[in-house]
Amino acid sequence: MTGKLIAFLSLLALSVNCEHPGIKIKGNYELLEFVKNAVVNFVEEYASLSFENVEATFDIDDGNYKYSLINVSLNALTFGDASRISALPPRVLVFHSTSMGIALGGSYQISSGDSIVNSGDFSAIFTNNNFAAFVELTIQNEVLVAIPTNCVVVGNSQGAIVTGINAYLSPEHQINLNKVVLENLKNTFSSTVCASLRNYLGRSVNNFFATNLAGVPIISTVRMDASVYGPPATVPDFIEIGLNGKCYPGNDSTITYTFPRHALRAFSSSSRMLKLIAGEYTAKTLVHALHSAGLLNVTPAQIAQFVTIPINTLTMSFLMPGFRQYGVKPVSFQISIVNPPDISIASSGVTLSGMAEIGFTVNNNGQKIEALVLESNLTLSGNVIASTSTVGAQITSVQFTLAQKSSLVGDAPVAGLKILLDGIIKRNVVPALNTLLRNGFALPTIYGFNFTNLELALYDGAVELSGNIEGQLAS
Incomplete structure (x- = not known):
């Protein structure tokens, strides 16, 4: 169980030889x-x-x-x-x-x-x-x-x-x-005591390092290879460790990425017990894994939570008369991310950009007809924030282009649709998302410990999260 404590604090496991870690952590004398x-x-x-x-x-x-x-x-x-x-x-x-x-x-x-x-x-x-x-x-x-x-x-x-x-x-x-x-x-x-220590380290702690942490669950369908990236370093009252930081979908730990690994900046002067810096390599692999797991797509049910205006073939026919061929039928739309988006981190904020498809589907008496598909280059900008024990975000800007990909209802008036979607996004979607994101997401309790009193800072190419550790080791 002591191995679990060390695992929580440093996420140590299998090591791979590489130039730069995706994540590095540092603990001080209080830790x-x-x-x-x-x-x-x-x-x-x-x-x-x-x-x-x-x-x-x-x-x-x-x-x-x-x-x-x-x-x-x-x-x-x-x-x-x-x-x-x-x-x-x-x-x-x-x-x-x-x-x-x-x-x-x-x-x-x-x-x-x-x-x-x-x-x-x-x-x-x-x-x-x-x-x-x-x-x-x-x-x-x-x-x-x-x-x-x-x-x-x-x-x-x-x-x-x-x-x-x-x-x-x-x-x-x-x-x-x-x-x-x-x-x-x-x-x-x-x-007797020293033999017991050697036996415990070999049987429990080192076995835990070798078998449990090459796939640390981030969420149920995404894991991270949190193995050591080079030997740890200790100086008086401090310990610093580099971690692989590669995220992957499901159990596909063999996936390889071509994203470059850049040297991570020095830690800030924060006095918190534990500091963690994650670079763009880890952020890009996380976004890639989320996309592969299908978690970046927006379903009709999710859109319905933000868009309360009823959309049917009648309302759509004012822009595209071709929708009248179906009579008055419900229309749903969903957003699918075509390729894994790119992510960049700067001191001014975080930017996500990628290609999306917006599909309009007519429910024609139970038959689902994909009547219109639009393509969009989407850029989402925002900031990441932290409070006492949660990490949240705020969307500051949504920019997108629009083009027709396929249609069963005639040519789409792209300019008019863009105005319609832009209004829905700004008036409904972004405010609702920001309300949700502003409350933040509590970091999970791991082996009985919590990461609290959080501080977060953005830098060019990296994000640093600092905090204190509270709790008691769970057996």
């Missing part, structure tokens, strides 16, 4: 502190450690005795306030705690030869242990992996509490058994 707290909370709730049996022998006046600790397991693991996570160059994360608490429970057995002298259950609490783990983020076989390069636990027996040992044991046996717990068992902390 690292947030990560530390989230990881600590998760580990304290779900940690599990398996200890090997511990044995030691001591001589007492009446003979030689073996003291065994068996079935030792973790009751609780805490880190306290003296814990932090740091980023070190070139790509290392360091977790350090001087207040690690380990509570254990198990059984003890005292034997002499083949005879068991005494047995029972015990518990022990060790406080203020030192723990440090250095984890390198690197690339192996084109996959991001987190490798613990150094890990150590220095157990502290001072102030440790051991309970459950039979009070009727001789003082010598009690002293020896306590010594086995406070020294021999304590000395296994480093190997």
Whole structure:
């Protein structure tokens, strides 16, 4: 589950070699502190450690005795306030705690030869242990992996509490058994905890990186390859990661694009926890994927939400008498985007341009007749905005040309139709869309976390979204 947290923050997965990433993200010291707290909370709730049996022998006046600790397991693991996570160059994360608490429970057995002298259950609490783990983020076989390069636990027996040992044991046996717990068992902390860390990173976190994030769902029918684009970079209190940023429709991850990848600008001075810059490469692939999924077309039902004026063959016949051949019948129209539109990002706004077809269909007693098809070069301009937890947009300009493509009702008076459509778009469609877009769309909760307190800035060729992270890691 810690892998899910890292995935949410950095969307790390399969790596590909390339010149420039489509997206890059940067987290500051507040983000690292947030990560530390989230990881600590998760580990304290779900940690599990398996200890090997511990044995030691001591001589007492009446003979030689073996003291065994068996079935030792973790009751609780805490880190306290003296814990932090740091980023070190070139790509290392360091977790350090001087207040690690380990509570254990198990059984003890005292034997002499083949005879068991005494047995029972015990518990022990060790406080203020030192723990440090250095984890390198690197690339192996084109996959991001987190490798613990150094890990150590220095157990502290001072102030440790051991309970459950039979009070009727001789003082010598009690002293020896306590010594086995406070020294021999304590000395296994480093190997046990670090082995568990290596196993968890290899089995869960790295497996999550390699198998889950080459296809991050943007919406139900569009995914993004959010894999690492080159090695991550860490400097004191910051981490920066480049991502592939290629969007694709459905499960067609093999699709290739010819869009150029340009170097992304430097991050702004925003003080938010996490900053994300997306370039035009990612924007163009997103628009292409949306078009391939059929999500850029406007259906008659959607148009009816904005155009309340009834359109039928009678009203259309004032412009084109050929519609009279159908009597008085309903007419619907839809807008189909012929090719994936082009998108450009500038500091002044975002522009979409492409070829569209506008089809007028007559419902002739249940028979759908495509009576007229017009072609249009369409240019849509606007701005992208952000509020506390939503991202919205505003359309500022709609420009289009109009030409006839096919007709069953005679030649279209293109100039008159353009005036009619221009009025409908300006008076009905754009205001209704802006009302919807102004409210914005809440960014989804991912693995229990939300992106809040948002700031958005447009630059030539890129958009930057900054914000803070809130929430708790979902199990």
